[in-house]
Amino acid sequence: MRFEQITSVKNNRVKDWAALKQKKYRTQTGLYIAEGVRLVEDALASGAPIEAILVSGDLQSGRYDKIVNGVASQNIQVYEVTEQVMEHVSDTKTPQGVIAVLRQTIGDPHDFLENKTDPLYLVLDGIQDPGNLGTMIRTADAVGATGVFLGKTCVDLYNPKVVRSTMGSMYHLPLFEVDLELFLPAMKRQGVRVVGTTTDADKTVFQHDFTIGTALVIGSEAHGLSAGIADLVDHSIALPMPGQAESLNAAIASSVMLYEALRQRTK
CATH class of the missing domain: 3.40.1280.10 (SPOUT methyltransferase, trefoil knot domain)
Known part of the structure; x- marks a missing residue:
């Protein structure tokens, strides 16, 4: 499986994802971010509306197997990003190496x-x-x-x-x-x-x-x-x-x- 690579924090997608740390941009776009292997696995397993997944690190290590299998079955775009990009988008001091971008769910x-x-x-x-x-x-x-x-x-x-x-x-x-x-x-x-x-x-x-x-x-x-x-x-x-x-x-x-x-x- 081949994923798109992003290496620059100046990439427009990266700027948009990083902006989701602010409520005003979450409100404007209807998107938000979820960080961490377990959280992204749960989002995939539940069928949450995932727009994209960002991963830094070795995709062949086995750590991301559930995520890789999940995105393959759900046709979700995955981006391999550098640690610098991951840190720029992440809301944590020590990113876990995987972030999902999701649509907010609005039911009646x-x-x-x-x-x-x-x-x-x-x-x-x-x-x-x-x-x-x-x-x-x-x-x-x-x-x-x-x-x-x-x-x-x-x-x-x-x-x-x-x-x-x-x-x-x-x-x-x-x-x-x-x-x-x-x-x-x-x-x-x-x-x-x-x-x-x-x-x-x-x-x-x-x-x-x-x-x-x-x-x-x-x-x-x-x-x-x-x-x-x-x-x-x-x-x-x-x-x-x-x-x-x-x-x-x-x-x-x-x-x-x-x-x-x-x-x-x-x-």
Whole structure:
């Protein structure tokens, strides 16, 4: 198999790919980058819409076998690039030697809500830390959540740090970016209970019934739920903390709650 070679950082394609590290260019083009062997393998295996794959290093080493086989079956363009080009496009200090350029997937969230039986949705309001967002998506994937909905004040789903921190889970479950103040009422019309997390709720996560259709809403790391979203919550729950810690970060809190939901649904 023969691949096209690119050796200069001044190449127009390279300039376009490098620009995808900035949100404005991701928005303009509808493209984003995913870095790392495992992440690109997961994207290929899931049938994600890959535009191109960049590889630096020895393609015959065996390290890229799954990627080479995957692109051959899906007719995806591969570019052999120099380490300098890879470093220019990469968002990391030590690139892993493979980057995929993908199209952002935009589904209709309203169609997605139809005909779901007792769904478990993770809804995120104002999550700003890329690592937290990626971890929350991974946990939702791990517990078999029905889908994840990001409010417009969350960090960009296609931020390279978010993409990496999902460790491939973003290719395993439906993800939507929505206006929560308009969309949560649509969930309610489908019989879904909107459950918010606050530190002063009367009921704990362990006392709440997660076995029916639930949208678990997690607020920002610094401020919790925004006022408009808090007004739409049907039930408020809290994590009991008998120790001396003031709080848990959003990713840990959501993980505990999602696993409690899983426990109730599988017992």
